[in-house]
Amino acid sequence: MWAGQSCSVLPSISLLQKSSSSPVTCQATGFFPGQASIFWTKDGDIYYEGVDFGETLPNNDETFQTSAELDVSSVPSEDWGRYNCVFRLSGYKDEIITPLDKAAIRTNAKRPPTPVSDREVEEELNPKS
Numbered sequence: 001m002w003a004g005q006s007c008s009v010l011p012s013i014s015l016l017q018k019s020s021s022s023p024v025t026c027q028a029t030g031f032f033p034g035q036a037s038i039f040w041t042k043d044g045d046i047y048y049e050g051v052d053f054g055e056t057l058p059n060n061d062e063t064f065q066t067s068a069e070l071d072v073s074s075v076p077s078e079d080w081g082r083y084n085c086v087f088r089l090s091g092y093k094d095e096i097i098t099p100l101d102k103a104a105i106r107t108n109a110k111r112p113p114t115p116v117s118d119r120e121v122e123e124e125l126n127p128k129s
Contacts (some may be wrong), residue, residue: 002011007032007033008031008032008089008090008091008092009030009063009091010030010031010092011028011029011030011031011036011063011065011087011094011096012028012030012068012115013026013027013028013031013085013096013098014026014027014086015027015060015085015098015100015101015104015105015106016105016106016107017072017106017118018107021073023050023052023069023070023071023072023073024068024069024070024072024105024124025054025067025069025070026038026040026067026069026070026085026087026098026102027065027066028058028065028066028067028096029059029063029064029065030061030065031063031064031065031087031089032033032061032063032064033064033089033090034036034056034058034060034064035089035090035091036056036064036066036087036088036090037088038041038053038066038067038068038085038086038087038088039051039053039068039085039086040068040070040083040084040085040100041084041086041088042082042083042118043082047070047083047121048072050071050073051068051069051071051076052068052069052071053063053067053068053069054066054067054068054069059127060061068085070083070085070100073116074101077102078099080100080101080102081099081100083099083100084097084098084099084100085097085098085099085100085117086098115126
C-alpha cells in the first residue's frame with residue numbers, strides 16, 4: 001500500500017444518450033487522481049469499433065471527469081448485454097464495471113426549461129396541435 005492510496009476518490013458513472021439512435025456515453029465524474037482510463041468491452045475484451053474517447057477534464061472541485069462514447073446503432077438490442085463500460089482509476093485495484101443496459105440510460109435530450117417571454121418562441125416550443 002502506498003501513501004497516496006487513501007486519497008483515491010471513486011467516480012459516479014452515468015450512461016447518457018441524447019436519443020435512441022445516438023451513441024451511448026459512459027461518463028465518469030468526481031474521481032481523483034486524474035490518472036484514469038475508461039473504455040468499452042465486448043465479451044470481456046476491449047472494444048474499439050465505433051468508440052470515441054473523451055479527454056480527462058478537471059471539475060471545479062479538484063476532481064476529474066472523462067467519458068467514452070459507444071455507437072450502438074449497429075449493435076442489435078439482444079447483444080447489449082455483451083457490452084460493459086469499464087473504469088480504472090490509478091492506484092485503485094478494482095475496476096468499476098457498468099453494463100450497457102437500456103434501463104440504466106439517462107436521456108439528456110430534453111432541454112431544461114428556460115424562461116420564455118416571447119410568445120412566438122413559446123408557441124414554437126409548445127405547438128398547439
